[in-house]
Amino acid sequence: MSVTAAKGFTAAGIAAGIKANGRPDLALVVNTGPSRAAAGVFTSNRVKAAPVLWSEQVVKGGAVTAVVLNSGGANACTGPQGFQDTHATAEKAAEVLGHSAGEVAVASTGLIGVLLPMDKLLPGVEAAAAELSAHGGEKAAVAIKTTDTVHKTAVATGPGGAWAVGGMAKGAGMLAPGLATMLVVLTTDADVDAGTLDKALRDATRQTFDRVDSDGCMSTNDTVLLLASGASGTVPEYGDFADAVRTVCQDLARQLIGDAEGASKDIKVEVVNAATEEDAVEVGRSIARNNLLKCAIHGEDPNWGRVLSAIGTTAAAFEPDRLNVAINGVWVCRDGSVGDDRDLVDMRFREVTVTADLAAGDRSAVIWTNDLTADYVHENSAYSS
Amino acid sequence: MSVTAAKGFTAAGIAAGIKANGRPDLALVVNTGPSRAAAGVFTSNRVKAAPVLWSEQVVKGGAVTAVVLNSGGANACTGPQGFQDTHATAEKAAEVLGHSAGEVAVASTGLIGVLLPMDKLLPGVEAAAAELSAHGGEKAAVAIKTTDTVHKTAVATGPGGAWAVGGMAKGAGMLAPGLATMLVVLTTDADVDAGTLDKALRDATRQTFDRVDSDGCMSTNDTVLLLASGASGTVPEYGDFADAVRTVCQDLARQLIGDAEGASKDIKVEVVNAATEEDAVEVGRSIARNNLLKCAIHGEDPNWGRVLSAIGTTAAAFEPDRLNVAINGVWVCRDGSVGDDRDLVDMRFREVTVTADLAAGDRSAVIWTNDLTADYVHENSAYSS
Structure with a gap:
């Protein structure tokens, strides 16, 4: 059509x-x-x-x-x-x-x-x-x-x-x-x-x-x-x-x-309870751009520490010890520290949802990204030569 | 010692x-x-x-x-x-x-x-x-x-x-x-x-x-x-x-x-003729963080278009049609357009220098980074699991 x-x-x-x-x-x-x-x-x-x-x-x-x-x-x-x-x-x-x-x-x-x-x-x-x-x-x-x-x-x-x-x-x-x-x-x-x-x-x-x-x-x-x-x-x-x-x-x-090149996972980054929509977008983008997290998700590793370190680089309103992070619905980080058992997280499917709760308001935003893979590197290191 | x-x-x-x-x-x-x-x-x-x-x-x-x-x-x-x-x-x-x-x-x-x-x-x-x-x-x-x-x-x-x-x-x-x-x-x-x-x-x-x-x-x-x-x-x-x-x-x-993980190239990003040192650092960091460029350098591909697209995302003082870019000393981009023959660029050695000339002043800065490789993805997707 x-x-x-x-x-x-x-x-x-x-x-x-x-x-x-x-x-x-x-x-x-x-x-x-x-x-x-x-x-x-x-x-x-x-x-x-x-x-x-x-x-x-x-x-x-x-x-x-x-x-x-x-x-x-x-x-x-x-x-x-x-x-x-x-x-x-x-x-x-x-x-x-x-x-x-x-x-x-x-x-x-x-x-x-x-x-x-x-x-x-x-x-x-x-x-x-x-x-x-x-x-x-x-x-x-x-x-x-x-x-x-x-x-x-x-x-x-x-x-x-x-x-x-x-x-x-x-x-x-x-x-x-x-x-x-x-x-x-x-x-x-x-x-x-x-x-x-x-x-x-x-x-x-x-x-x-x-x-x-x-x-x-x-x-x-x-x-x-x-x-x-x-x-x-x-x-x-x-x-x-x-x-x-x-x-x-x-x-x-x-x-x-x-259809992103080399990707094996589609990652939905949801930021919730932000003070403003701008804060939610800034935090979502920072998480979506974190190469270490994108590698971890490729490896089906619910490495929430990389989410927190990405949030920490932003100017958004939040207190580090009130941050919560869920991966595919399992709250692996609560109050800025260790939460539920990371072994409960099932990351076998292509779509992965990372939820960051800033506990600072009632605004939210979603940013979509992909994982970082060896295939991405291969496609992009060989393209023009 | x-x-x-x-x-x-x-x-x-x-x-x-x-x-x-x-x-x-x-x-x-x-x-x-x-x-x-x-x-x-x-x-x-x-x-x-x-x-x-x-x-x-x-x-x-x-x-x-x-x-x-x-x-x-x-x-x-x-x-x-x-x-x-x-x-x-x-x-x-x-x-x-x-x-x-x-x-x-x-x-x-x-x-x-x-x-x-x-x-x-x-x-x-x-x-x-x-x-x-x-x-x-x-x-x-x-x-x-x-x-x-x-x-x-x-x-x-x-x-x-x-x-x-x-x-x-x-x-x-x-x-x-x-x-x-x-x-x-x-x-x-x-x-x-x-x-x-x-x-x-x-x-x-x-x-x-x-x-x-x-x-x-x-x-x-x-x-x-x-x-x-x-x-x-x-x-x-x-x-x-x-x-x-x-x-x-x-x-x-x-x-x-x-000694950076997975790296095969050490990349020196030199920004010259910037209006201020802050501009030079901002541009250098933007180039150093561009995944596409880092993949290209891994593939020994002097892909200067990726340098320009990275510069273009900054707020530094410059005119797009006055930008010059050299890779390992060869000015592959002049005045924002095609410069010297890219085949002249020799990228076989571990150290690669990317020079961005903003033609906007006399300040400069150097940022060091590495290439993006499949080994980086492997090390960082398997680390904690």
């Missing part, structure tokens, strides 16, 4: 020859209207890839007619030539589709520091346009894969099925190797203006994609776009719409974690 | 039975005077082990007669009982040595969340006292090892050999598995008051131990002590003394990196 689950969109995915192995590497998503409202969120890394710099400007206009996405190269740290290449890509799509380049967003993913093969990419845009279809969502999702083992799509619908939000994603956010990137395109046939799309998208990403932290490494290319065609003719209630967008984002975010 | 290189100190290292494998696990260092001036720096982790809480108070008094150190257990996250155990350890040493417990520092290293076997430790303090010798420094250094493959000592002397600064260290700072800790004891026979020791020690650790960042994980037990006996009868020039302390700290810090 993907980006063509909602009415008013066509998509295509083809092999343009950007990837040396001949796999699909170019996707095109087109909004056929009647509305072209759009919003986007981008990496907060100060080193931004050329397509991010370009698409940020496009989205500021509040309208997006088409998105060109390529795998096989991130077009990051490529200087003025890289930016010209992104511009030329948008111009080519505009020319083929008969629209303005100022409404064409571009997203790229792959190795940093390598120029894209424009002699392959530009003809690819023409070829993809010829394949555009209201059933092309799956092929588009496949074409943006890099080291993803599966393509990722999700759909949610409004009350009575009056409208839909669909989406596709690639990458495992900051985990992707050398690689840059989580790319996400969401579409809806609800009739929603750009300002409302922006609000719904930011609310959703703050609680979903922003709380996926596979390896603490922030990409230069992260891009999440939300396009509205208005083709359903329905203006949704804001709450319903925001729920649908968040549901699709959460679904895709969970799929990213589930 | 170690902690007995300076006159006025005795030391011992024995096997007290704390470690199940029967290896040495208890060290005692005694200042025989005439001075007992001392200073210390401790982990900034808010979750502090019992011996850290105890020794911070001891050091505040400005005098330390003896230090009891054990491996085989960190006595961290052990609640009120853990603190009582540290207190009892100091009392036992005071009783055996005929001094006040208020001048006995305690340091522990090993697994977090496990009570120490006091029935082994307290008799061990007596046994160690019986072995005290002016030549006991090496044995003390051996007894504090955990997963260290070698014991670590260093010595520097003042002008004309009038006085000396010696030291021992264990651990690889924040890298040690599950494990807690870098423990360091420095001694000197120079006649220096506690306030001056504190200043020299803080100046030295800020530029040495604080800039070793193996895996970004901060211990609950880090302890660095500096004890002065005054036995040389010489009051040194401050500059000479501070230099000697820094030299010994730098030597020991480099040894810690060289």
Whole structure:
């Protein structure tokens, strides 16, 4: 279903020859209207890839007619030539589709520091346009894969099925190797203006994609776009719409974690009883980024001392001797000291839940991460060579 | 030479039975005077082990007669009982040595969340006292090892050999598995008051131990002590003394990196042309903590894009299109884009230098780290189980 689950969109995915192995590497998503409202969120890394710099400007206009996405190269740290290449890509799509380049967003993913093969990419845009279809969502999702083992799509619908939000994603956010990137395109046939799309998208990403932290490494290319065609003719209630967008984002975010490179465990870090949501997020992220804990979980070792040492590096409100930690529901640490028998913890399944109780308030947050494995090291030490 | 290189100190290292494998696990260092001036720096982790809480108070008094150190257990996250155990350890040493417990520092290293076997430790303090010798420094250094493959000592002397600064260290700072800790004891026979020791020690650790960042994980037990006996009868020039302390700290810090678990590369991250030293340290630490870069270096892959993406997550002053990066002296990134041929980079040797030029000022800093390897994952996923 993907980006063509909602009415008013066509998509295509083809092999343009950007990837040396001949796999699909170019996707095109087109909004056929009647509305072209759009919003986007981008990496907060100060080193931004050329397509991010370009698409940020496009989205500021509040309208997006088409998105060109390529795998096989991130077009990051490529200087003025890289930016010209992104511009030329948008111009080519505009020319083929008969629209303005100022409404064409571009997203790229792959190795940093390598120029894209424009002699392959530009003809690819023409070829993809010829394949555009209201059933092309799956092929588009496949074409943006890099080291993803599966393509990722999700759909949610409004009350009575009056409208839909669909989406596709690639990458495992900051985990992707050398690689840059989580790319996400969401579409809806609800009739929603750009300002409302922006609000719904930011609310959703703050609680979903922003709380996926596979390896603490922030990409230069992260891009999440939300396009509205208005083709359903329905203006949704804001709450319903925001729920649908968040549901699709959460679904895709969970799929990213589930496909993270080299991972053998998906780790849900729940922080509860924090003084503020910010505290809960800070503590959750600190736990999620602790390499020693991630190794321990890989070894199915409920090493709660590593959780406490991670909490201790934060500025969150808590007293060390009131901290409690559960692993898969067993409170192995109580009041900052030894709790229930660690042998009671069953860590055989892929999903592991670490619960940190700060005993400092009533706020909470969840951060998702993965374990740290020898496979991660292997994939990421051999990628570009 | 170690902690007995300076006159006025005795030391011992024995096997007290704390470690199940029967290896040495208890060290005692005694200042025989005439001075007992001392200073210390401790982990900034808010979750502090019992011996850290105890020794911070001891050091505040400005005098330390003896230090009891054990491996085989960190006595961290052990609640009120853990603190009582540290207190009892100091009392036992005071009783055996005929001094006040208020001048006995305690340091522990090993697994977090496990009570120490006091029935082994307290008799061990007596046994160690019986072995005290002016030549006991090496044995003390051996007894504090955990997963260290070698014991670590260093010595520097003042002008004309009038006085000396010696030291021992264990651990690889924040890298040690599950494990807690870098423990360091420095001694000197120079006649220096506690306030001056504190200043020299803080100046030295800020530029040495604080800039070793193996895996970004901060211990609950880090302890660095500096004890002065005054036995040389010489009051040194401050500059000479501070230099000697820094030299010994730098030597020991480099040894810690060289023995980091699972590491195959020692990585020197140099940040140059920063606007401020703080900027240089922030950028250096961000690069040093980037798992993707650490994997790439393990694979001898000069993946400079990962350096740029790490710099981009900081708040330091820089313009993305003016950044330059060299790996082992080859400027593979110039002006934020592709620079010299990456195939020119030779990464076969253990030491690898990453140079980040921020082009924003004239300040610099060096952070040392290690690569991320499958061996690191193996050691840290199997340690406590």
